[in-house]
Amino acid sequence: MMDNPRRAEQIAKADQLMRQLNDPDWLRQNSADEVEDDGWVDAGNGLQPYVAALKRLSAEDMRKMKEQVRVLSILLPVLRDWMVSWELGASFEAAYIEAQTLLFQHIQQAATAQEGWVKELALAYEQGTRADYPPALLRKRLADILTQENWQALAKVATQDMEKRILQHAQTQVELPTAV
Amino acid sequence: MQSPIQVKTGSGALVPALICTMSQEHLLQIEAIWQGILLTLQEPDKAWNWSYKLRLATNEDRFEAYVVEIDGLAQGVILIETQWHRSQIDRSTRPRLVYVEYLSTAPWNRRGIEDSPDYVGIGRALMGFSRRRSAELGYDGRVGLHALPTAEGFYYRLPMPNYGPDPEKDGLVYFEYSPL
Numbered sequence: 001m002m003d004n005p006r007r008a009e010q011i012a013k014a015d016q017l018m019r020q021l022n023d024p025d026w027l028r029q030n031s032a033d034e035v036e037d038d039g040w041v042d043a044g045n046g047l048q049p050y051v052a053a054l055k056r057l058s059a060e061d062m063r064k065m066k067e068q069v070r071v072l073s074i075l076l077p078v079l080r081d082w083m084v085s086w087e088l089g090a091s092f093e094a095a096y097i098e099a100q101t102l103l104f105q106h107i108q109q110a111a112t113a114q115e116g117w118v119k120e121l122a123l124a125y126e127q128g129t130r131a132d133y134p135p136a137l138l139r140k141r142l143a144d145i146l147t148q149e150n151w152q153a154l155a156k157v158a159t160q161d162m163e164k165r166i167l168q169h170a171q172t173q174v175e176l177p178t179a180v
Numbered sequence: 181m182q183s184p185i186q187v188k189t190g191s192g193a194l195v196p197a198l199i200c201t202m203s204q205e206h207l208l209q210i211e212a213i214w215q216g217i218l219l220t221l222q223e224p225d226k227a228w229n230w231s232y233k234l235r236l237a238t239n240e241d242r243f244e245a246y247v248v249e250i251d252g253l254a255q256g257v258i259l260i261e262t263q264w265h266r267s268q269i270d271r272s273t274r275p276r277l278v279y280v281e282y283l284s285t286a287p288w289n290r291r292g293i294e295d296s297p298d299y300v301g302i303g304r305a306l307m308g309f310s311r312r313r314s315a316e317l318g319y320d321g322r323v324g325l326h327a328l329p330t331a332e333g334f335y336y337r338l339p340m341p342n343y344g345p346d347p348e349k350d351g352l353v354y355f356e357y358s359p360l
Contacts, residue, residue: 041331043326051330
């Protein structure tokens with residue numbers, strides 16, 4: 001690839017661009033606020049109905065969604081680390097996706113029911129006091145949120161994924177070396 | 181493929197983020213959270229269609245999808261097509277380019293009626309990444325897209341050269357980066 005000097009130069013220029021996006025000094029001098037302004041950056045004709053629908057959301061809808069996402073932002077990294085410790089191997093991803101879905105459903109329900117812990121965590125996110133909630137405490141919160149049915153569902157997803165992985169090898173055509 | 185970047189929070193702090201290949205987990209987040217908010221509206225169906233193409237990205241070589249991830253959550257997504265599209269500017273040789281099928285940021289990264297985006301710089305980072313990918317593919321950094329009307333200002337400010345409304349894309353303005 002790099003035997004083409006022009007291409008190497010273009011990649012170097014593009015690399016420089018990416019390095020700038022990770023350079024605090026450059027980022028402060030070239031604030032994205034001026035470029036992105038209101039954050040509406042969408043491209044692609046297929047997105048038109050989605051963006052039009054977002055525009056119709058009320059301020060209250062957006063406030064609720066932001067609250068839920070902030071809680072999720074605090075809980076997701078803890079959930080991931082916790083599940084990594086379960087040593088699920090290749091079935092981790094399937095189980096983690098299921099756990100995320102369940103967690104998000106619980107957060108939505110809790111927010112609708114105006115349960116205190118949702119507001120509490122959302123506030124910690126906004127005020128930058130997330131450190132007041134150590135992983136052990138948040139793991140306890142997660143354990144309280146997930147119901148017995150949820151745990152069963154997670155175990156089932158992981159088991160089914162593992163089963164699928166094993167059974168797909170039953171169809172493998174193995175070519176044996178021919179005798180000389 | 182991963183690229184570390186930093187983005188600005190609504191309060192002005194820089195936080196680490198990652199541009200990475202879209203996973204099933206990210207796709208779930210886009211479908212459940214980004215689009216889930218539209219369930220509060222009465223007619224969300226049409227607005228859901230765009231994630232269908234994101235699913236294609238996981239099965240077809242000509243599509244690639246990347247997200248900006250912070251705290252385990254997808255904050256922005258770009259879907260690019262790398263084989264079929266050609267420059268609309270250089271009409272003599274019609275060189276290949278990276279075409280942005282979709283670029284979108286999470287609903288909470290947009291200025292709402294009364295609040296500011298959670299993260300700023302997601303769109304700019306994804307566009308920088310698309311240029312990097314174009315250079316890698318040997319397309320000289322050429323990138324083309326059709327901007328939604330609400331986002332034209334963003335592409336003007338990047339700045340990305342524009343070539344006027346495209347009648348074949350419902351009159352959306354076509355933008356194209358020339359070679360690096």
